[in-house]
Amino acid sequence: MSEPTHATLQSLTVSWCHKLVSLTEGGLAAPNLTHLQLNCCDKLEALPPNMHTLLPNLQSLKIEYCRGICRFPEGGLPPNLKKLRMNGYEELLRDLSSIGSLEALTHLKINGSGCESKIKSFPEVGLLPHLPSLTTLEIIWFDNLETLECNELLRLTSLQRLYIFWCPKLENMAGEKLPSSLLLLHITDCPELKHQHIWPKIEHIPTIEVEDTERLYR
Known part of the structure; x- marks a missing residue:
């Protein structure tokens, strides 16, 4: 997911992926993504990096039951959240x-x-x-x-x-x-x-x- 720019992606939900450790290494480049949900991913260690620049139009963020996420990404959350x-x-x-x-x-x-x-x-x-x-x-x-x-x-x-x-x-x-x-x-x-x-x-x-x-x- 980290390679191309996902220009058409508007909503992304990742749920019940108990072995998932990381979504992307360089960040999720989805300039038109407005909704992101992460649910019940026990081993997920972090939110996508560079969210504040790569997800400029993100309006809704849901993080639930992802115990491994203990901090927000450097640079903070997207400005339009x-x-x-x-x-x-x-x-x-x-x-x-x-x-x-x-x-x-x-x-x-x-x-x-x-x-x-x-x-x-x-x-x-x-x-x-x-x-x-x-x-x-x-x-x-x-x-x-x-x-x-x-x-x-x-x-x-x-x-x-x-x-x-x-x-x-x-x-x-x-x-x-x-x-x-x-x-x-x-x-x-x-x-x-x-x-x-x-x-x-x-x-x-x-x-x-x-x-x-x-x-x-x-």
Whole structure:
């Protein structure tokens, strides 16, 4: 795949390739690729190099259950990326801060399922890069997450929708309040998060949705 320029390639999905170690050595030259998904490739060691120049039109990147990927490529992610979905492996999460500003990113989904994550506080100080256009943040399935850091989220000045799913130990929101730009806060299956304790931090949000699926299906 690394030899020709794949000018017509627009979408690429690589799934369940358990022996795959590398996609390309010199980088994936696909100037019109807009969607890239990497799923369940246990031994894949890295994202394609030089993504920021070889994939200038990439808009959506999904990296899930690829435990061997522990850092982003040198030079960062493509400048036009709008949607990023990734597993919450601690090494990859901490490297997120090194990719600089993602000016066009509007959706970020971080899934802790299968990561055996020990993260107790999110976002950690300095974890998030500059995301001036981010409107939607989803935090999903962090078994050990206890605290949501409001002050770090205040840096997301365009954030409109915050989704928190299946964080059974989440019990606190630390800091002043969630961003004033928020229009929607959706919380599902976070039984330790007592709303009367966090009300001063969320009362400015026009729409607040809380679901308990265990009670719903019991």
